[in-house]
Amino acid sequence: LIKEKNQIKKLNFIDLVDEIEKKSTQTTLFIIDENIEKNYQLKALLESRLQSNSKRAITWIAKPGEPTKTLNEVERCCEFFLSQQITRQSVVFTIGGGATSDFGGFIASLLLRGLSWNSIPTSLLSMVDAALGGKVGVNSTQAKNLIGAFHSPDQVYLCCDFLKTLPSEERISGNGEILKYCFLDSSISELVLTDQREETILACLNFKKKIVDLDPFEANQRKILNLGHTLGHCLERMYALPHGVAVAWGIFLLLTIENNQSLLKKLKEFALKLDLDLKATPWGSHKLDLKILESLLKMDKKMTSTDEIDLILASDLGEIKIEKRKLDHLMNQLHEFNHDLG
Numbered sequence: 001l002i003k004e005k006n007q008i009k010k011l012n013f014i015d016l017v018d019e020i021e022k023k024s025t026q027t028t029l030f031i032i033d034e035n036i037e038k039n040y041q042l043k044a045l046l047e048s049r050l051q052s053n054s055k056r057a058i059t060w061i062a063k064p065g066e067p068t069k070t071l072n073e074v075e076r077c078c079e080f081f082l083s084q085q086i087t088r089q090s091v092v093f094t095i096g097g098g099a100t101s102d103f104g105g106f107i108a109s110l111l112l113r114g115l116s117w118n119s120i121p122t123s124l125l126s127m128v129d130a131a132l133g134g135k136v137g138v139n140s141t142q143a144k145n146l147i148g149a150f151h152s153p154d155q156v157y158l159c160c161d162f163l164k165t166l167p168s169e170e171r172i173s174g175n176g177e178i179l180k181y182c183f184l185d186s187s188i189s190e191l192v193l194t195d196q197r198e199e200t201i202l203a204c205l206n207f208k209k210k211i212v213d214l215d216p217f218e219a220n221q222r223k224i225l226n227l228g229h230t231l232g233h234c235l236e237r238m239y240a241l242p243h244g245v246a247v248a249w250g251i252f253l254l255l256t257i258e259n260n261q262s263l264l265k266k267l268k269e270f271a272l273k274l275d276l277d278l279k280a281t282p283w284g285s286h287k288l289d290l291k292i293l294e295s296l297l298k299m300d301k302k303m304t305s306t307d308e309i310d311l312i313l314a315s316d317l318g319e320i321k322i323e324k325r326k327l328d329h330l331m332n333q334l335h336e337f338n339h340d341l342g
């Protein structure tokens with residue numbers, strides 16, 4: 001019997017502990033982001049609740065954000081759990097942003113060759129993207145997310161109450177990924193334009209689930225979820241931008257080099273609604289450093305050979321295609337962009 005993965009359940013914070021208890025097994029492993037633990041003290045709450053039901057809770061507090069995503073932390077965390085008599089029936093819960101679910105989902109994929117896990121995203125970025133779909137892993141010194149696995153969570157719990165303590169720069173970063181969904185699905189763009197916040201988040205998650213269920217290992221359609229990411233990842237590294245903000249600029253750059261004026265107009269409308277400032281460019285009064293950009297492009301997981309990349313293109317809202325683009329062609333387009341910067 002194959003268990004359905006990536007199921008979505010929306011709930012309030014007050015129901016969360018009950019839900020976790022329902023899903024817990026004799027030994028339940030929690031991986032909680034340190035900042036979330038400071039704000040919500042979930043470790044003591046979960047441990048006492050499970051203990052009162054004669055169950056065991058074992059908790060790993062993960063370093064906040066990207067610093068947890070190293071092989072060194074993976075080893076420390078695996079050794080910790082393995083010293084606590086876990087079994088294949090043990091289930092993992094991650095509670096935190098995208099770094100926590102990337103790291104914790106990877107830990108779940110490794111322990112005893114794979115444990116079931118559930119994801120509780122607490123940042124906007126992870127609610128609309130990272131928590132669902134099973135792309136888990138850590139960073140290499142070469143680039144982000146190069147060491148990992150596909151290991152989908154059974155359940156993603158969407159609890160928007162966590163957003164109340166989210167710093168505003170992280171809210172804006174999450175909005176960058178929501179901007180991407182506006183291009184993937186016109187009904188999501190409607191929700192954004194009519195300020196339906198929680199409905200928007202749920203719709204993004206449901207859209208991603210639909211795609212991931214069709215193509216869990218990114219053989220084809222799932223690539224559309226990377227709209228704006230090819231150039232976005234380069235800009236993220238070059239200008240130290242928050243991920244979602246880099247995706248927004250990646251979409252801007254893509255539409256500009258493709259000369260899609262009508263979608264650029266839509267981009268501005270969505271950006272305004274989503275509090276994304278697209279006036280002050282990350283490159284300021286400088287040109288893009290295309291040597292660095294090209295070397296970063298070459299490390300993209302969407303390179304299909306040494307000189308070709310799968311580029312995700314939007315011709316209209318919801319009209320997305322995946323095109324094999326010669327790196328030389330893409331670089332020429334970027335040279336023209338640089339030339340037009342004056």
Ligand code: GLY
Nearest residue numbers: 129133135222225
């Ligand atoms: N973040 C894109 C994906 O999960 O496929």
